[in-house]
Amino acid sequence: xxxxxxxxxxxxxxxxxxxxxxxxxxxxxxxxxxxxxxxxxxxxxxxxxxxxxxxxxxxxxxxxxxxxxxxxxxxxxxxxxxxxxxxxxxxxxxxxxxxxxxxxxxxxxxxxxxxxxxxxxxxxxxxxxxxxxxxxxxxxxxxxxxxxxxxxxxxxxxxxxxxxxxxxxxxxxxxxxxxxxxxxxxxxxxxxxxxxxxxxxxxxxxxxxxxxxxxxxxxxxxxxxxxxxxxxxxxxxxxxxxxxxxxxxxxxxxxxxxxxxxxxxxxxxxxxxxxxxxxxxxxxxxxxxxxxxxxxxxxxxxxxxxxxx
Amino acid sequence: xxxxxxxxxxxxxxxxxxxxxxxxxxxxxxxxxxxxxxxxxxxxxxxxxxxxxxxxxxxxxxxxxxxxxxxxxxxxxxxxxxxxxxxxxxxxxxxxxxxxxxxxxxxxxxxxxxxxxxxxxxxxxxxxxxxxxxxxxxxxxxxxxxxxxxxxxxxxxxxxxxxxxxxxxxxxxxxxxxxxxxxxxxxxxxxxxxxxxxxxxxxxxxxxxxxxxxxxxxxxxxxxxxxxxxxxxxxxxxxxxxxxxxxxxxxxxxxxxxxxxxxxxxxxxxxxxxxxxxxxxxxxx
Numbered sequence: 001x002x003x004x005x006x007x008x009x010x011x012x013x014x015x016x017x018x019x020x021x022x023x024x025x026x027x028x029x030x031x032x033x034x035x036x037x038x039x040x041x042x043x044x045x046x047x048x049x050x051x052x053x054x055x056x057x058x059x060x061x062x063x064x065x066x067x068x069x070x071x072x073x074x075x076x077x078x079x080x081x082x083x084x085x086x087x088x089x090x091x092x093x094x095x096x097x098x099x100x101x102x103x104x105x106x107x108x109x110x111x112x113x114x115x116x117x118x119x120x121x122x123x124x125x126x127x128x129x130x131x132x133x134x135x136x137x138x139x140x141x142x143x144x145x146x147x148x149x150x151x152x153x154x155x156x157x158x159x160x161x162x163x164x165x166x167x168x169x170x171x172x173x174x175x176x177x178x179x180x181x182x183x184x185x186x187x188x189x190x191x192x193x194x195x196x197x198x199x200x201x202x203x204x205x206x207x208x209x210x211x212x213x214x215x216x217x218x219x220x221x222x223x224x225x226x227x228x229x230x231x232x233x234x235x236x237x238x239x240x241x242x243x244x245x246x247x248x249x250x251x252x253x254x255x256x257x258x259x260x261x262x263x264x265x266x267x268x269x270x271x272x273x274x275x276x277x278x279x280x281x282x283x284x285x286x287x288x289x290x291x292x293x294x295x296x297x298x299x300x301x302x303x304x305x306x307x308x309x
Numbered sequence: 310x311x312x313x314x315x316x317x318x319x320x321x322x323x324x325x326x327x328x329x330x331x332x333x334x335x336x337x338x339x340x341x342x343x344x345x346x347x348x349x350x351x352x353x354x355x356x357x358x359x360x361x362x363x364x365x366x367x368x369x370x371x372x373x374x375x376x377x378x379x380x381x382x383x384x385x386x387x388x389x390x391x392x393x394x395x396x397x398x399x400x401x402x403x404x405x406x407x408x409x410x411x412x413x414x415x416x417x418x419x420x421x422x423x424x425x426x427x428x429x430x431x432x433x434x435x436x437x438x439x440x441x442x443x444x445x446x447x448x449x450x451x452x453x454x455x456x457x458x459x460x461x462x463x464x465x466x467x468x469x470x471x472x473x474x475x476x477x478x479x480x481x482x483x484x485x486x487x488x489x490x491x492x493x494x495x496x497x498x499x500x501x502x503x504x505x506x507x508x509x510x511x512x513x514x515x516x517x518x519x520x521x522x523x524x525x526x527x528x529x530x531x532x533x534x535x536x537x538x539x540x541x542x543x544x545x546x547x548x549x550x551x552x553x554x555x556x557x558x559x560x561x562x563x564x565x566x567x568x569x570x571x572x573x574x575x576x577x578x579x580x581x582x583x584x585x586x587x588x589x590x591x592x593x594x
Contacts, residue, residue: 023498024422027413030406031473032425034465042435044443103328106321117325119580121332126576126583127569128527130544134551134565135335138342138558144351146338178332183587190588239436242529246548260438260530267442280439287434 048277055271068278100184133246191225342562365563388546403468415480468521479513516586543568
């Protein structure tokens with residue numbers, strides 16, 4: 001398995017002109033066209049978000065500038081959306097990081113069994129999230145679901161999983177953890193296996209306690225990988241739609257109306273295009289801020305990690 | 310690390326067992342459900358003493374579903390076909406567009422190249438609905454509503470950035486010297502790209518293509534918004550099927566098995582490529 005180490009990635013790229021000047025532009029033209037084709041709907045969304053636009057009242061369509069945003073900010077349901085989205089993100093990414101790191105450490109040695117297990121654990125990640133939600137829906141069905149039965153066995157009679165407001169969030173987080181933990185595991189395993197061996201050999205020779213090695217050597221060296229993995233997961237998690245929609249369509253009540261689900265319902269149920277677009281743009285702004293701050297930190301950390309090795 | 314105590318080994322084994330059970334149980338259980346009759350499924354407590362039946366699968370494949378309310382026609386096989394068409398075409402299009410562009414980005418620093426590359430990457434960070442919802446309003450006007458072509462174009466949102474970033478990484482790892490030597494000996498630029506660069510980056514392109522296929526197959530939200538019933542892939546079709554067939558749980562389980570089987574089979578068959586593509590795409594991207 002080849003994983004580029006930070007050093008290799010930072011190696012200076014040689015610049016050679018292999019063709020006429022126009023060629024690179026020609027080659028990247030299709031990609032550029034697709035770019036433009038995607039930017040158009042994006043700006044359309046920005047435009048819609050500044051309008052009073054309901055599909056049910058096309059005659060009343062007009063510019064209202066920031067009104068959609070102001071209405072959102074004074075609406076408790078928006079703050080509920082923000083709260084649910086953030087709790088979902090923090091819970092899923094937190095649990096997946098700890099679990100993924102733990103599994104990666106367990107499978108670190110390159111043995112046949114470990115390689116086999118890491119492939120096996122990849123399967124949930126290859127399952128479509130929407131279908132994974134349906135699988136768990138079947139397993140948590142109150143009448144015949146095997147998990148409902150197990151809950152009863154351990155004394156949780158009438159455990160309602162996703163159909164009760166108290167446990168709905170727990171249930172979808174569980175599905176998300178099931179699907180996406182392998183992603184973090186794979187990244188961190190690649191990271192662990194590409195770390196230089198000398199510091200660990202030296203520590204073993206000196207008889208440094210293992211917990212100390214973990215906190216002071218392994219973790220700091222893994223940090224760039226951990227940051228990359230959590231960035232990817234955070235961006236996906238705060239935008240999660242498939243699992244929540246397939247499981248409960250945002251219910252029960254409004255317990256699971258995360259950003260994208262809320263925007264979808266606003267668009268198709270209340271046909272309020274302006275409000276839906278405003279919600280999505282706020283979500284986009286949040287992801288933009290998160291990814292930018294992450295990338296800054298990541299570069300700094302990479303410098304640091306390189307400085308130490 | 311050589312001095313592992315017995316206790317530690319036991320703990321490790323126990324932890325790994327719990328992990329494997331947690332991650333494998335749902336897949337195994339759905340498989341078991343798909344070969345049970347409804348009567349077995351509804352038995353309380355859940356039982357493993359049953360004779361497996363393929364009736365759920367035959368019902369799905371023939372499209373004849375017998376419910377209490379009479380017979381119901383289902384189009385699940387069409388959904389499978391749609392998934393295949395959409396994923397394969399999207400990956401082919403993304404490779405045709407993405408591989409040359411990736412090569413250009415890896416080999417040339419030209420004005421705006423970083424901007425294009427970063428814009429494409431930033432699509433990964435834009436909420437899909439932000440792009441898809443406005444499209445659903447004007448797909449009608451440009452004649453792309455409910456066509457495979459319209460959907461395949463939207464699927465480029467997932468496939469193209471993925472292929473661009475991973476393949477670019479592979480091209481950057483190849484030393485340009487070989488290409489340069491080949492050029493100096495009088496070959497055209499195109500021949501160099503075809504005979505040298507492409508074969509060397511072949512494994513990387515395969516890895517990227519596989520990943521893109523799996524992501525396309527697993528996509529749910531694009532088709533949910535843009536596709537009508539006869540163009541829906543399995544992800545959307547299965548959800549519709551759950552609401553339509555009510556309590557035919559065995560058939561629902563069989564439908565899910567058929568829907569996830571292709572990606573899982575691919576994952577097992579090409580696991581090395583996948584792991585490579587995943588780690589490289591994430592670590593470099």
